[in-house]
């Protein structure tokens with residue numbers, strides 16, 4: 052018997068499920084009540100009342116049996132635990148950086164780095180600073196400057212690496228403020244605030260060349276370094292035959308250090324690190340770590356968290372995983388595009404962003420169209436998404452309100468959590484909302500705090 056080779060384009064989940072967690076179904080009547088009680092703010096819903104939770108991909112992933120086995124056999128010694136050395140070895144192996152400082156989250160690594168290097172009058176350029184990064188830079192009196200390429204700000208322009216930094220603008224900035232006022236240059240991989248958009252290796256190299264020419268330290272915000280490596284493999288010439296780990300190592304080889312949230316491509320529920328080469332800077336950062344996090348061999352993490360991250364960093368770089376990961380995001384994006392829904396293109400690594408301004412022209416930006424769509428998704432199908440629009444960004448320091456540049460609804464996909472049928476269901480919910488878009492109405496704010504109001508504001512339908 053001669054069997055033909057089996058070929059398929061179907062990408063299956065590269066795991067089988069060994070532990071399950073029930074999700075709770077509710078009726079639309081119940082969801083109406085629940086949403087009203089939550090002040091029409093999905094952040095204030097109880098997670099148990101959500102069927103498919105796409106609020107964030109941060110710390111919400113499923114861990115592997117290997118991660119769990121590491122957790123059970125962890126070493127919880129205060130100083131010099133085996134778990135730390137396994138964690139340190141994994142980070143050094145992948146990043147090549149000499150010093151590894153564990154922290155409880157990415158923002159703790161940012162706090163330690165920027166408190167140590169930044170001061171009033173300094174400027175820290177990046178492609179786009181993530182909000183916690185920006186907050187830490189500004190907290191230390193420095194300016195957080197975003198220099199993403201123009202295509203990165205245009206939702207409908209197709210460009211393979213929309214996270215790239217504009218290198219000419221970087222050089223102009225150095226010329227304007229002087230290299231002594233720039234304690235570091237950063238690149239966020241992938242560019243989260245820009246929609247999970249990757250940065251090309253060519254751009255990483257170009258930024259690194261400028262940093263070296265002017266003797267400025269170059270740091271990577273590495274939260275989604277594995278997803279970024281996959282985009283380089285599949286979109287950039289010369290990388291198609293390299294493995295994701297080889298690509299990741301090359302990226303880090305051009306930098307002097309990185310900050311990392313292990314809640315993303317660390318595949319863990321909590322954790323992070325700061326890694327860097329400079330001995331003196333590492334010593335200064337460790338002193339601050341003791342003050343704010345803990346002894347430098349555990350920082351802000353339990354031994355079992357470090358075990359989960361040590362295994363997770365390699366799992367995030369697994370080709371089968373990355374292929375499935377990026378495909379599941381694109382699969383959702385394709386379904387929405389086919390239905391005529393306008394999304395930010397091309398889809399990034401960890402989320403799909405729906406353009407609510409385009410979908411709901413009848414709702415004035417100051418009546419929060421993206422918020423309205425977010426609530427509709429919950430009412431229709433128990434889906435929790437997040438508004439990235441005027442409720443999040445519209446409040447000005449003087450108390451006035453200005454429409455945000457874009458009205459987006461982000462559907463962030465947790466890692467290894469939802470199956471293809473969950474995604475099919477989700478697409479149906481969004482399409483149902485789209486078909487009834489003329490019915491959707493705006494909202495107004497009932498009460499809200501002065502800062503970061505989207506987390507706890509209470510709203511009313513108009």
Ligand SMILES: *Cc1c(COP(=O)(O)O)cnc(C)c1O
Pocket residue numbers: 109156157158159181183184239240241243272274311312313314315322323
């Ligand atoms: C999540 C994130 C951070 C902050 O990490 P936390 O673990 O949430 O503190 C920093 N930068 C980027 C790009 C992120 O996505």
